[in-house]
Amino acid sequence: MASYKYQLFMEIKNNTVWILTGNDSFAVFSSKEYAEEHRLSLIELWHQSIIKDSIPPSLNNRKEIEKHADEYVEVIQVKDDHYDLTKGWASGGPEGNKEWWRYELMSNEEWKRYYRKIVSQFVIEDRLIIK
Numbered sequence: 001m002a003s004y005k006y007q008l009f010m011e012i013k014n015n016t017v018w019i020l021t022g023n024d025s026f027a028v029f030s031s032k033e034y035a036e037e038h039r040l041s042l043i044e045l046w047h048q049s050i051i052k053d054s055i056p057p058s059l060n061n062r063k064e065i066e067k068h069a070d071e072y073v074e075v076i077q078v079k080d081d082h083y084d085l086t087k088g089w090a091s092g093g094p095e096g097n098k099e100w101w102r103y104e105l106m107s108n109e110e111w112k113r114y115y116r117k118i119v120s121q122f123v124i125e126d127r128l129i130i131k
Helices: 032-049 062-071 108-120
Strands: 016-022 025-029 075-078 081-090 098-105 123-128
Touching: 016 032, 025 032, 032 108, 032 123, 062 098, 081 108
Parallel strands: none
Antiparallel strands: 016 025, 016 123, 075 081, 081 098
């Protein structure tokens, strides 16, 4: 069986590379402009992933939550509105313990804070390569 070795060649300026990390991403770039372009594309991919056609139904018991938990992300967008996944639990009463997950409308300020938090996770750092 043939063995193949892959090498990545970049034109490195001033012995510097830019490393983009965040949200399970890692990439090395030969220019800050390329790194920033890729950063913006990753943010756009994340934003597209939270857009939904409608608000998913509430999950009203542990069995439903266990079955559908992977489908319920932290924040979604429906049209121009943003919704935060709220998880609740109550004990006692004639029905016993009750657990639920549902989406609740976020204020514009809550959305701005959340968006800034997500965007701040994508970090570009420059590193000097020493020969």
